[in-house]
Amino acid sequence: MTSTPRMHVKPRENVIDAMWREIFGRKHEPKREFKKRARHKTIIVNHPTKKAARNGMIRARQPLMADGLTHVDVTPDIIRVAEYPLEITYQIKRGNGQIVTRTHIPDLATLSASGRVLVIDYEPINIQKRLRKQVFERRKAGIAAALLALDAHYVVQDECSIHLQPRWHNVCEIWKHMHENGQHPGIAEVRLQIMNGRLPATIGQLMRRVSPNAVTSRFADQPIEDAKLMQDVNPTYTAVLQLAAAGKVRLDHSMPLTIDSIVTRKD
Incomplete structure (x- = not known):
């Protein structure tokens, strides 16, 4: 009597997971480009990192972002990063009830060892103050909701979270001595x-x-x-x-x- 071989059915691939795998892969192309020898509104900083799949270097759009990347480099749970990962469409509900649609390209996406995706924007406090608090919070909530639909969490970091002492001094020390x-x-x-x-x-x-x-x-x-x-x-x-x-x-x-x-x- 011969036994019938057991059939293995390949599970259906999650399209969202596939999207993030591509973003954190070597073929990902950032959705923003900061060309050399061109004038920019902010100071562009080249930040080396072993956690970037593309070429080991990220063009940070401002010094605060480069400092944030230093934190990321010394955080062992983060295994991969992708700069300017995607352009998302989000909605804001104004005070009069009107729904407005906007697009946004975040600064960074990080992948943890557990598979958690965290998307980060780096905004200095003085830039945040140019917007009314309610406007800023509505924009942040809209972006967070759009990313949550893509199985990602969203945060905005500023000097208070990045340059908090003595942790910032320690982060810089660890970064300088990394292997x-x-x-x-x-x-x-x-x-x-x-x-x-x-x-x-x-x-x-x-x-x-x-x-x-x-x-x-x-x-x-x-x-x-x-x-x-x-x-x-x-x-x-x-x-x-x-x-x-x-x-x-x-x-x-x-x-x-x-x-x-x-x-x-x-x-």
Whole structure:
């Protein structure tokens, strides 16, 4: 007796999911373009990021957006970003009850490891104040409703959320020390020692525990004894911040990062 092979029916693809997969993919083309050597209303900033699928560089339409991208870079839960992801149509209900239709291109879309899509606009406080509060809130609500229909959440960020201290100082510190290709291979060994050791611990305790806690440098044709100590490099400090950016450890952002900052293992 022969058995009939079981048929596997491919589930129907969700068109919304497919849209976001395309937006976060390498073939996505931003819906806004800021050409070089052209005059713009704002200061355009090139921001490097490994989370952009296209070319590792985003043309931020203003410095506040670039600062927001710095936050995104050091947030381990965010795995992919897409600048100027789509043009949406939304509606605003005016005070007299009239419905007005508008279009808008948001600044950034982010994809989390859980599949959550968050769309962000970066608006300085002084720009927000040019609009009446009710007008601004109605526009924000209209955009949020249109994006919610596309399975995405929407927020507007300004200086109060991006430059909040001491977190902003800590974010910049982590961003400066993030893993780079070609960095000293000894830092990878330090990261491994930290993860295999006891936590929680302060950065200072880890510095005393890790060996070696120093980085030397020499040219390829020089003998080992000619290697010089790199005074401005603390491999343990760098390794801790890289682990934080990767989501392997937690740091307390309620205080500025110092050697007394406590490092805990992420659950």
